[in-house]
Amino acid sequence: MTIPSLHIIGSREMGGAERWFVRFLRAMQRAGLPVQALVRSGGDLATRHLAGIPTHELPMRTVWDPLSRWQVSAYARAARTPIVQTYMGRASRLTHLKPGRGQIHVARLGGYYALHPFRHAHAWIGNTKGLCDWMIRHGLPAERVHHITNFADAPIPVDTAKVAALRAQIGARDDDWLLLHPGRFVKVKGHATLLAAFARLPAEIAGRRPRLILMGDGPLREALETQAREFGIMDRIVWAGWQHEPAQWFHLADAVVFPSRDEETLGNVVLEAWAYRKPLVATAFRGAREIARHGEDSWIVPCDDPAALAAGIEGLLADAALQTAFVAQGVRRVTDDFGEAAILARYQALYARLAGG
Template sequence: MKSLHLIGSAEMGGAERWFKRFLEAMVRAGEDVHAVVRRDSDLARHHLGGIAHSELGFRTVWDPLSKWEVARLVARSDAPIVQTYMGRATRLLHLPPKGRQVHVSRLGGYYKLDPFVHAHAWIGNTQGLCDWMIAGGLPAERVHHVTNFADPVKPCSPEALAALRAELAVQDEDLLLVTAGRLIDVKGQRYLLDAFARLPERLAGRRLRLVVLGDGPLAEPLRAQARQLGVDGRVHWAGWQQDPTPWFHLADLIVFPSRDPETLGNVILEAWSYGKPLVATAFRGARELTRHGEDAWVVPCDDGAALAEGLRTVIPDAELQAAMVRQGRRRIEHEFSEAAVIGAYRELYAKLLRER
């Protein structure tokens, strides 16, 4: 079944990474997909190799030329399913109520719903998000929960890992805490820096080091915070990584300190997939996905002291880490596999077309 997928962002973030991963998985499953992305965006320049795609202006949600470009491209497509991601692409697309195509809007966050109400159906990646959409007035029979899947683990050569260890000057005694995400307020990195400063330089015989994957508007304030706390010498600012695979392989432990509005948190799934112990905060997505003490160690949001105490608990306890890793891998296999999620999308698309 052919489907058209529209996203209007300029830079890479969690939603854009999901867009890329999802379409790659659809292609692997033999689905006929076509991406429509913003001209000269990060997605267009670096991330869509092997995926058929077009580029449009996606300038602003009020721009008549952008609306016309979107309308013309979609009208010329023979794809019965047209799926939009986030606000800009959704607001620029208005299909006829009784036309031949179905407009599916996928929400990845708790956005204001007014710009999304004209779609024919909505997808939320957590049940909590779906419940919120229904409470906000969207018809329950047209709101569908389809979760995310974890990226298949990519191999990383010993040579590549050795090169990365050399770049970081990693010693055998070092224990690498890795966090990943845009450097924006909702990701909570300031609380992680606070927690890191509360920990001793060595714990359980290991020297603690923190690797921050990501970039964004808070990059300089966070660096300044690390300097003020006196931990900048043990923090490595890796920047945005188009492929974080080597970093996940190198990590000893994944920390995900997001604040409550975080909807799902793909890093949870990535930690489980790569077999890494996870310490996370109890944001909305983590409360739905994780099971404290079984597949993750979960602490309150916005609390550096609590996050530090969680790390103090997990780092010295090899048995706890191993148990969480085993359970996380089981969760990936049974609940968050690529095959299961792509199958759910196929079933949903077929259902929507039958009902059309």
Template sequence: MKTLHLIGSKEMGGAERWFVRFLNAMQRRSQRVEAVVRRDSALARRHLAGIPFYELPLRTVWDPLSRVEVASVIARSDAEVVQTYMGRATRLTHVRPGRGKVHVARLGGYYRLEPLRHAHAWIGNTLGLCDWMVKGGLPASRVFHITNFAEPVQALSDEARRALRRSAGIADDECMLMTAGRMTEVKGQCHLVDAFSRLPETFAGRRLRLVMLGDGELLPQLQAQARQLGVDQRIVWAGWQHEPAGWFDAADVVVFPSRDEETLGNVILEAWSHGRPLVTTAFRGAREIARHGEDAWVVPCDDAQALARGIEAVLSDSSLQANLSDKGRKRIDEEFAEAVVIERYCSLYAGLAGGG
């Protein structure tokens, strides 16, 4: 079976990284895929090597010409399932029933449902999101829960790990905290900078450093906050990383400070996949998948003091760190492995294309 996947983003973020990860995984399992992406987007410029794709302007959600261009690509494609991601692509895609194609809208966030009701089926990556869609009036029989999977890990050698840390100015004997995400309100990095300022400069004889991966509109504000709090010299602003896996491998502890609005949080899965102890806030996605004291140390959202205490609790206990790492890896193997999730998608596609 062939599937066609449409996304309208211009820049890279968590959803776009998932898009690439998912299509590559489908191809690894001999599934035929095509993509439609926004012209001159970051995806088109450098992230779709080996994946056949079309570039369209995808101007706005209301643009009639963009809708015609999308319809033309869909009509020419022999894909049986058309899967759209987020609002723009979904609103521009209209597949008429009875034309031999099924339109599946994949939601990774709590978008306004009214403009998305014309799809034939909907996928949510958390149970909470699926429940919300059903409560919003979408038919329960056409709403499906399929979680994300973690990217397969290629662990760094000890030498490569040390080299990456040194490239960020972090010495071998320093303790590296790491976070990743676009610098927007929902990611809660302001609370992490505040929490970091509450931690001692050294812990158990090791100087504490914080590496922040990502870019976004709040970057200047966060840097100003760090200067005001006197911790800017101990923070590494690593920017957007096209290949962030090595940074997870190089970290001693991963911290994820998102606010309650965060839907799932791929950083949780990436920390588990790399076997890194995780401190996370109790946002809605974490409440669904993380187990406090077992595979993550979970603290309240929007509470810098609680976040600092959580980091201290994990740093203070090497056996806790090992337990969080081991249990996180086990969760990946049992629930969030690539093969498990791709099989769920393929089974769903087969059922929908067969009239199920």
């Protein structure tokens, strides 16, 4: 039994949650599941990412705007989907559906947010077990909190000539180590630790020069550039900016480094690194402690420890056998534990149960 669903998010710019929103809806569509989107007018999602998915736009001005609340809730009611799933605080606050009217409001949380914007929902989904346990400890009824993790997208093929052209564009030598870090320039992503660790690396590792690709943007950009200049590593960093189509950068990379701080809930980059067959060095943030296995599918170091992170990167790049082992085990993990079909089946089973199907 397939359950139609409406998915609402109020973001203006792209980030991790927004990328998941697109991935999830496109996967639902590929599986033939009836899905609609409601997004913020003029935002990145509305203008470039949801082509082919039935999508409506509303202003969603502020969480306190009564007109926005009325518009969002009225649209959700008019959609008549048994499931209305909201993402993050703005969309959840603006969506109010009365129980017993044939619609269930499911709020999906991808982080340890303040819970008051979400408490009026009828059910909650957390993408890690730790997050679900935290929601229950903070007063949400256990029987209405559900754990469904994220799936890993299949890697998007990119022509080798395009990847080679990208390498030339950034001025990388054929034998450079290219270390990729995708993520918004915000504190939780640990960029400051990464730059301090990169500054500790030797000029060459196993006869090859390491270079760092920062694929992202955000409010800390200026501070990070200042830090890089102070460390004397600006000429070894590629500031790639936010990439709406990041696949070519994953294909280009030799390894992925993900140095998030403890507050990081899941970390989709872990799954992306495995899917793109890239060896991974990550910190022991909350999500990594739950899904990654040190020494098997990734090399895990303490959070906020530049020396440990530098040692982990250097050790990985110097050990070809370890890189091969991490890639093989990462592929197995995304296939067996984080497969798209299995995760979608769990969502549909939950939707059916909530809708009384």
